[in-house]
Amino acid sequence: xxxxxxxxxxxxxxxxxxxxxxxxxxxxxxxxxxxVTSVPNMPAHFEGMMNxxxxxxxxxxxxxxxxxxxxxxxxxxxxxxxPEVVVVVEQNxxxxxxxxxxxxxxxxxxxxxxxxxPLKDDDASKKFILNVE
Amino acid sequence: MDDFELELxxxxxxxxxxxxxxxxxxxxxxxxxxxxxDLLDKIFRLAHNLKGGSRSVGFGDVATFTHEVENLVLALxxxxxxxxSEVVSTLLQSNDRLVEMMHSLKQDMSATFNNDEILIDIxxxxxxxxxxxxxxxxxxxxxxxxxxxxxxxxxEVNAHVIVSAEVLESTIEASSSAMNEPKDILPPNAASxxxxxxxxxxxxxxVPGVEQAIAAQDVASFGLGIAIASAQxxxxxPAKDAVxxxxxxxxTKQDLKSDSNSxxxxxxxxxxxxxxxxxxxxxxxxxxxxxxxxxxxxxxxxLQSVIQQQSLRGDPLKLQNSIQEMVKLSKEIQNLSMxxxxxxxxxxxQKLQRVVRDTxxxxxxxxxxxxxxxxxxxxxxxxDQLGDPLIHILRNAVDHGLxxxxxxxxxxxDPQGVVRLAFQNEGNxxxxxxxxxxxxxxxxxxxxxxxxxxxxxxxxxxxxKQIINLIFHPGFSTKAVTSEVSGRGVGMDVVKTNVEKIGxxxxxxxxxxxxxxxxxxxxxxxxxxxxxxxATNRGRFVIPLSQVHETVNLDSVKVHPNMLGIGxxxxxxxxxxxxxxxxxxxxPKREESSQKDSTALLFAxxxxxxxxxxxxxxxxxxxxxxxxxxxxxxxxxxxxxxxLGDGLPTLILNPVELLEGKVGSAVDQLERRKSx
Numbered sequence: 001x002x003x004x005x006x007x008x009x010x011x012x013x014x015x016x017x018x019x020x021x022x023x024x025x026x027x028x029x030x031x032x033x034x035x036v037t038s039v040p041n042m043p044a045h046f047e048g049m050m051n052x053x054x055x056x057x058x059x060x061x062x063x064x065x066x067x068x069x070x071x072x073x074x075x076x077x078x079x080x081x082x083p084e085v086v087v088v089v090e091q092n093x094x095x096x097x098x099x100x101x102x103x104x105x106x107x108x109x110x111x112x113x114x115x116x117x118p119l120k121d122d123d124a125s126k127k128f129i130l131n132v133e
Numbered sequence: 134m135d136d137f138e139l140e141l142x143x144x145x146x147x148x149x150x151x152x153x154x155x156x157x158x159x160x161x162x163x164x165x166x167x168x169x170x171d172l173l174d175k176i177f178r179l180a181h182n183l184k185g186g187s188r189s190v191g192f193g194d195v196a197t198f199t200h201e202v203e204n205l206v207l208a209l210x211x212x213x214x215x216x217x218s219e220v221v222s223t224l225l226q227s228n229d230r231l232v233e234m235m236h237s238l239k240q241d242m243s244a245t246f247n248n249d250e251i252l253i254d255i256x257x258x259x260x261x262x263x264x265x266x267x268x269x270x271x272x273x274x275x276x277x278x279x280x281x282x283x284x285x286x287x288x289e290v291n292a293h294v295i296v297s298a299e300v301l302e303s304t305i306e307a308s309s310s311a312m313n314e315p316k317d318i319l320p321p322n323a324a325s326x327x328x329x330x331x332x333x334x335x336x337x338x339x340v341p342g343v344e345q346a347i348a349a350q351d352v353a354s355f356g357l358g359i360a361i362a363s364a365q366x367x368x369x370x371p372a373k374d375a376v377x378x379x380x381x382x383x384x385t386k387q388d389l390k391s392d393s394n395s396x397x398x399x400x401x402x403x404x405x406x407x408x409x410x411x412x413x414x415x416x417x418x419x420x421x422x423x424x425x426x427x428x429x430x431x432x433x434x435x436l437q438s439v440i441q442q443q444s445l446r447g448d449p450l451k452l453q454n455s456i457q458e459m460v461k462l463s464k465e466i467q468n469l470s471m472x473x474x475x476x477x478x479x480x481x482x483q484k485l486q487r488v489v490r491d492t493x494x495x496x497x498x499x500x501x502x503x504x505x506x507x508x509x510x511x512x513x514x515x516x517d518q519l520g521d522p523l524i525h526i527l528r529n530a531v532d533h534g535l536x537x538x539x540x541x542x543x544x545x546x547d548p549q550g551v552v553r554l555a556f557q558n559e560g561n562x563x564x565x566x567x568x569x570x571x572x573x574x575x576x577x578x579x580x581x582x583x584x585x586x587x588x589x590x591x592x593x594x595x596x597x598k599q600i601i602n603l604i605f606h607p608g609f610s611t612k613a614v615t616s617e618v619s620g621r622g623v624g625m626d627v628v629k630t631n632v633e634k635i636g637x638x639x640x641x642x643x644x645x646x647x648x649x650x651x652x653x654x655x656x657x658x659x660x661x662x663x664x665x666x667x668a669t670n671r672g673r674f675v676i677p678l679s680q681v682h683e684t685v686n687l688d689s690v691k692v693h694p695n696m697l698g699i700g701x702x703x704x705x706x707x708x709x710x711x712x713x714x715x716x717x718x719x720x721p722k723r724e725e726s727s728q729k730d731s732t733a734l735l736f737a738x739x740x741x742x743x744x745x746x747x748x749x750x751x752x753x754x755x756x757x758x759x760x761x762x763x764x765x766x767x768x769x770x771x772x773x774x775x776x777l778g779d780g781l782p783t784l785i786l787n788p789v790e791l792l793e794g795k796v797g798s799a800v801d802q803l804e805r806r807k808s809x
Contacts, residue, residue, distance in 0.1 A: 037782050038672055040719040041768060049765050049774060049782045056774045056782045058764025096764035 010107050013087065013100040015068040020100075021107065026089045030103050033084040047099050052088065059086055059097035138190075142242055145190045150235050152179050153228055158483045160224045161490065163216065165501075173210045180206055183231075194246040195234055201255050202227045208259050222494065223254045225487070416513060418473050426469045433462055471660060475510035478556055481520055482507040488524050489552060492531045499538050499549045500531055506556035511563055515655055518635045519565070525624035526567050526651045527552065534571035534649055544646070546570070558657070562637075562679075565653040574643040576600045583609070598740050601641050605629040633790065636662075636677060636772070660758055664785060665734070666751040666777065669716040670726040674747075675756055675775055675785045676734065682742070683735040684750060690733075703733065703744060710735070712744040718770075718791045738792045745788050754778065758785060769793075 010021040011030075036048035036059050045064035049056050063070070086097040159176045163169050180203040187195035205224065208214040230251055237244045436459050443452045486502055493500035511519070535541075535550035542548055553568040576597055583589045583603045603609060607626040628651075632639050637655035656662065656679065664675040665684075691704045692712070701712040712733055717725055730746035737743075756775035759782075761767045765774070770791035774782050 035781055037784075039765060039784065040671060040716075040723075042765075051776050051780055051782045054759075054776065056759050056761070056763065056765070056776070060764065094763055 013103045015063045028088040028090045057095045061099045142190045157228050161486045177206050429466045474513045503553045509556045522628040522631045530569040534569035563655045567651040570648040573645040664756040665753050667747040671716045685733045710744050715747045
């Protein structure tokens with residue numbers, strides 16, 4: 001098995017002081033957070049919509065969705081928090097922006113390096129998470 | 134199957150579907166034609182092309198079936214069979230069947246078909262019997278034999294070809310007339326099967342048998358097929374190219390089956406049809422249009438480098454001129470590229486003719502459909518949405534609108550009912566008018582029915598217009614019994630929903646005893662609208678200018694805060710108009726901002742004037758509508774999104790939809806107070 005296939009590479013990013021990763025293959029691009037237009041009647045983790053070179057896509061705030069606190073809020077420091085970027089992911093022809101704090105690196109992990117998440121067996125949590133040091 | 138063969142087959146199918154559409158139009162015309170000769174010639178040519186083509190690419194079943202249809206057309210040409218509407222019905226059914234076959238073949242190239250039922254009808258006509266009399270006893274056997282012979286082992290078929298070739302030789306002199314003789318088509322083995330039958334006793338009846346054998350052989354040998362097919366063409370009257378491979382053609386997704394009540398359900402193709410892939414739609418565009426577009430784009434490139442240089446040299450006046458030029462040029466390009474989406478309404482009209490005809494036949498009514506302005510071009514997305522509403526309106530016009538022939542006689546009307554379908558341009562809108570000369574809508578009956586269905590209360594005071602608009606209510610039907618044609622009460626609801634979905638309006642007027650008029654007003658294009666940009670405390674929004682009736686500065690009118698418990702109202706030219714805040718309409722649960730709105734936009738909702746207030750009007754501009762499908766789910770009242778001049782995205786709203794359901798209660802309350 002080739003080491004450098006897209007399948008076993010993951011893009012690591014931060015939310016607050018925690019690390020997360022996305023399969024690299026689903027990531028289209030990473031851009032600085034542009035100005036986002038808010039949209040009425042949407043859940044709190046929906047940030048708004050942005051103009052991606054003429055294509056209008058929705059932007060979700062992953063931190064709010066996962067309930068991770070901002071770095072500044074947590075430590076009580078003054079803001080001027082981490083820079084925010086939008087990770088554009090595409091699946092089934094639909095592009096969506098994911099607002100995260102920072103993209104740190106791309107990591108390589110084969111399947112045996114992945115461990116089952118220590119979560120209950122319900123649908124939402126039945127997925128792999130990486131064990132990050 | 135190699136790529137070449139596959140491509141040949143695909144091209145053939147696409148072309149055949151187009152051809153069949155044309156043929157359907159011809160069949161429709163046939164019925165009213167005074168001199169059908171030219172039409173029949175044309176149909177014959179098309180059928181013949183199809184036969185030759187299908188045979189050469191190896192679709193034996195299609196060729197066999199087309200051959201039979203061709204025979205019937207020949208019989209009509211020769212005057213052996215009189216042209217009645219029943220014959221046309223059979224022809225139309227055959228056409229449906231062929232379209233069906235083409236679609237199945239598209240899925241599965243090796244599909245086989247069983248066409249017994251229609252073949253019985255067709256043969257019935259050719260033999261001079263009526264369809265119903267066509268003997269059920271023998272025909273299935275014939276058909277079975279055809280199947281056998283087409284799939285038979287090559288040696289047997291070959292043998293028959295040799296034998297029959299002699300026959301062909303001996304009769305080649307007389308063949309042009311003999312083959313045109315409408316005779317039952319029997320495959321060689323069937324001919325011997327029927328040796329003592331009256332139909333299979335002469336030589337001439339065996340000649341078509343050759344064709345059967347050849348058809349069968351074609352299945353086995355593709356290359357030979359072309360040669361034989363063309364040889365056959367020379368034997369028969371019009372010498373035509375057997376293989377017609379034209380430019381790749383557009384396929385219009387018209388589910389003919391769904392709108393033809395007479396389509397026979399039992400005749401499902403044997404192939405398993407599982408349509409999962411979404412086809413990319415194809416539009417036919419003339420080359421000259423594309424060339425023009427290319428020219429303009431070329432100019433744009435030149436201009437771009439001019440601007441680049443001028444910006445370096447720093448001559449603001451020249452630069453401004455160039456930018457001006459670029460604005461003009463990009464407008465031109467936009468117009469052209471929008472034009473690429475414009476399609477003629479003619480194919481849709483053809484389909485509608487068919488609907489009217491089928492409905493009238495099912496109901497036993499005598500109906501004429503007059504058509505005006507069908508040479509218009511309309512944006513594809515509009516056209517796609519227009520089909521269903523028009524089908525429903527026309528069916529309704531024939532079923533509910535027009536009286537039966539007997540009823541018409543008693544009211545001294547022409548026994549033939551007339552439905553008029555007219556397309557016309559009105560500014561940026563397409564107007565479709567459907568007018569029938571039937572009995573009109575009886576508002577009393579509608580009212581009673583509506584009260585019965587608890588859509589309105591018995592003591593409610595409704596204008597005639599309001600009563601008529603009740604027919605658009607889902608589930609509303611005045612028909613006591615649901616028939617095959619109508620009565621389920623979904624049709625008019627579909628009309629309204631579809632038309633509003635594409636930003637249009639439906640207007641109904643009726644005169645008791647003289648008929649009704651349905652008028653659809655639809656924007657010609659959906660992709661670009663003139664929009665009004667406005668600000669609320671929750672951001673900017675765009676509303677299509679065409680929907681805004683009037684704008685009012687709220688400082689210039691008298692506003693009654695929370696009047697009579699129904700919220701703010703304003704006095705406008707002596708009328709009390711309820712005001713809804715846009716931000717409240719969009720987010721009912723959210724707390725309102727205390728800042729006052731400065732401007733109200735007036736909309737006509739359900740025949741009443743309603744005002745929607747916003748913080749301020751910004752400007753109007755052309756916006757390109759972009760679909761909401763990337764992570765933003767469209768909600769009621771949202772048309773789509775667009776990018777404004779500063780590059781930020783904004784929602785485009787449909788206020789009429791936003792107001793729906795909210796208006797009725799407010800205005801009713803208002804009127805009740807007024808009358809009290």
